Amino acid sequence: MxxxxxxxxxxxxxxxxxxxxxxxxxxxxxxxxxxxxxxxEDSADVGFAQDMAIHHQQAVEMSFIVRDRTDDEEVRRLAYDIINTQANQRGMMLGWLDSWGAPVAPGTPPMSWMDDGGHAHQGGDGALMPGMATDAQLDELRAASGRDAEVLFLQLMTVHHRAGAEMAEAGAELADTDEIRDLAAGMARSQESEIGLMTDLLTARGATAPPA
Known part of the structure; x- marks a missing residue:
């Protein structure tokens, strides 16, 4: 060579x-x-997780209240389902926020992530977002019992679910992560289904759901 x-x-x-x-x-x-x-931090993923965690927290609270205010098996079963499902989902969202290094509390008005701010909501008396019950309504639920508690819970939760389903549909559309898109889509389906169930339960008690 x-x-x-x-x-x-x-x-x-x-x-x-x-x-x-x-x-x-x-x-x-x-x-x-x-x-x-x-x-x-200003993404739809983070905004959805922050807002829905707060929304879910109140649904769980109302479900615990009615659980102790009635002996009706159907309403108590629904309350248990909401407690278990939404508490678990809330834990998942808080876990993702922690893993993303994002704060639990949003730094912007609630629901402003949904578009250019048109959905931003400044509620009063504890109702931080559309669909959330006011402090006065929660006090009324705590003071009620039997059929009155059942009807009030079903009406409040119907309104709560309608707003929650709208938020979930927006999350499924706007989020970038598979985690949020999949969870939000599942939430929208389950809450729409529960709205139908609650309408039937109200009818059986001679009551109606609040107008949409």
Whole structure:
């Protein structure tokens, strides 16, 4: 082998090593770009998780109240379902917020993530978002019992679910993460189904749901 040939092979080997290193670097960047990203604090994903966690918290609270104000099996069963489902979903959303390094409390008006701010809501008497019961309504529920408690709970929860389903549909459409999109879509379906159930329960008690 001539010295010229050896020099050529050495140079070729060096170029191959550089090319291999470049390929490794480019592959690493490609993997990083295609991997899961953390949603920004002002994203629909974070806004949905923050707002829906608050919305769910009140639904769980109302369900605990009616559970202790009636012996009716159908209403108590619905209350247990809401407690278990929405408490679990709330825990998931709070866990995602923590993993994203996002605060639990939103820094913007509630529901402003849904569009350009047109859904932003400034409620009064504890009703932070559309559909949420006021403090006075919660006090009325705590003071009621039997059929009165059942009817009031079903009416308040129907309004609560309508707004929750609207928020969930927006979350399923606007979110970027699979976690939020899938959870929100499931929420919308289940809450619409429960609205139908609550309408039937109200009818059986000679009452009607509040107008939409």
């Amino acid at each position: 001539t010295s010229a040939t050896r020099r050529w092979l050495t140079a070729a080997s060096g170029l191959a090593a550089v090319a291999a290193l470049l390929l490794v670097v480019l592959t690493a960047f490609a993997r990083a770009d295609s991997g899961p990203s953390v949603p920004a």
